[in-house]
Structure formats: C-alpha cells, structure tokens
Amino acid sequence: MSTKKTPVYFFSHGGPDVQYRTDHPVYPVLQNIGREITEKVKPKAVVVFSGHWEAEPNVIEVNTAEHTDLIYEGSPELASKVIDLLTDAGIKAKGVTRGLDHGVWSGFHVSLYASQDVDKHYQLGQAVASLRDENIVIIGAGMSVHNLRDLYSTRGDPRPLPYTVSFDEALKEAVEAPPSERRARMQEVAKRPDARQAHPVS
Known part of the structure; x- marks a missing residue:
C-alpha cells in the first residue's frame, strides 16, 4: 500500500442543477x-461530509445504507469504520439509513x-483523517458562502458582494495555514462579521 495520503476536497457545489x-x-x-x-487518485472509497445534512448539536450521523434512493451504493463496512473512528475520538456518532441529499450527489454519507x-467540526476532521492512509478520499460538500437572501436580491448581477470575497479569502488563508496554526485561524474566521453575513443564522 502506498504511504501517500489521498487528497481532501471541498466541493462548493451550488444547487443540484450544476x-x-x-x-x-x-x-x-x-x-x-x-x-x-477517478483517473489519478483512484480511491478505494469516498466519504463525504454534507453541509445539507445536520444531525443533532452533539451527534454525528453516518449513513449505513448499502443501497440508497439514488443509483449510488454505500458501504456498511466503511460506515461502521467511520463510526468507530468518531467514537474512539470521543465524538458521539450513530448509524442511520437515509437517501443521498443533493449536498452529496451534487458533489456520499456523513452528517455535520x-x-x-x-x-467540533475541526475535531471531526481529525478523527477521520486516518482514512486518507487507506486510499479513501474525504470530501466536504456545501458552500463557503450561503446567504440565499442576498443571492435572490442580486440575481442577474454577476459581481460578488464585498463580504463574499473577504470571507472567502480569509477562509482560504485559514485552511491553508500551517497545521499548527490552522485550528486557531479557523476559530478566528468564524468570529468575523463577514462570516455572519456569509452564513446567516436565520
């Protein structure tokens, strides 16, 4: 087995029509x-954390369905492994059976x-990082900016709103920071005013 870790991806995929x-x-x-x-990495499996599937405040749900509502097949064995990794890291996790939401099939089967x-989400990533040593690709699916109110009010205007640019740049800098700084940088980004605009609570 290769000692090279598989890459981690984030799909800012937009709506299912993409x-x-x-x-x-x-x-x-x-x-x-x-x-x-599919052609270069050729992973054994793919695990996707979907921004469109939120479980409970303190629980992670892992889709254990072998066959889903769509054409993709799941792996109960891999789902069980993910649950074990999360549990070993002190993260409460449980298996559920569900179809694949568009955060998964636009971009496979773990909630946030x-x-x-x-x-909490940083620790979640650390808990499953060892999957990369087994030729398993990890994907985060969602959007770095998700303000539908502003999206609809500016429809037809291709120019990005200023906060979308500043937040996206700050987020990129945080995730590309050295590992020793990354956690603190991510916490700082979440406190920024443009983070609230990018992800309004209501």
Missing part, C-alpha cells in the same frame, strides 16, 4: 475534479453537527 447545466461556470471545474479523483461550533 450537474446538468453545462453552461454553469462551476460545471467544468467539477468535471475536472471528478476526472482527477447541527451547530456552528468550528472546534
């Missing part, structure tokens, strides 16, 4: 990432916390 709207700017980007994963707590 799968078939070939004129959408993100369509060729996602196609290229898909080719990279129903919480804005950055530290």
Whole structure:
C-alpha cells in the first residue's frame, strides 16, 4: 500500500442543477475534479461530509445504507469504520439509513453537527483523517458562502458582494495555514462579521 495520503476536497457545489447545466461556470471545474479523483487518485472509497445534512448539536450521523434512493451504493463496512473512528475520538456518532441529499450527489454519507461550533467540526476532521492512509478520499460538500437572501436580491448581477470575497479569502488563508496554526485561524474566521453575513443564522 502506498504511504501517500489521498487528497481532501471541498466541493462548493451550488444547487443540484450544476450537474446538468453545462453552461454553469462551476460545471467544468467539477468535471475536472471528478476526472482527477477517478483517473489519478483512484480511491478505494469516498466519504463525504454534507453541509445539507445536520444531525443533532452533539451527534454525528453516518449513513449505513448499502443501497440508497439514488443509483449510488454505500458501504456498511466503511460506515461502521467511520463510526468507530468518531467514537474512539470521543465524538458521539450513530448509524442511520437515509437517501443521498443533493449536498452529496451534487458533489456520499456523513452528517455535520447541527451547530456552528468550528472546534467540533475541526475535531471531526481529525478523527477521520486516518482514512486518507487507506486510499479513501474525504470530501466536504456545501458552500463557503450561503446567504440565499442576498443571492435572490442580486440575481442577474454577476459581481460578488464585498463580504463574499473577504470571507472567502480569509477562509482560504485559514485552511491553508500551517497545521499548527490552522485550528486557531479557523476559530478566528468564524468570529468575523463577514462570516455572519456569509452564513446567516436565520
């Protein structure tokens, strides 16, 4: 087995129509990432943390269904392994059976916390990081900016709102920071005013 870790991806995928709207700017980007994963990385499996599936404030749900509502197949064995990794890390996790939401099939089968707590989600990533040593790709699916109110009020205007640019740049700098600084940098980003604009609570 190779000692090289598989990459980790984040799909800021937008709505489910990006799968078939070939004129959408993100369509060729996602196609290229898909080719990279299937033709270069060639993972044994893929685990996706979906921003469209939030469990409880202190519980992570892992989809244990072998066959789902869509054409993709799941792996109960991999789901069990993810639950074990989370439990070993002190993270409360449970198996559930559900279909695949568009945060998964746009971009496979683990929830996020129903919480804005950055530290909890950071620990979640640390708990499953060893999967990368087993040729398993980890994907985070969602959007770095998700303010539907502003999206609809500016529809047709291609210019990004200032807070979307400043927040996205700060987020990028935080996730690309050295590992020793990354956790603290992510906590700082979450406290920024533009973070609240990017992800309004209501």
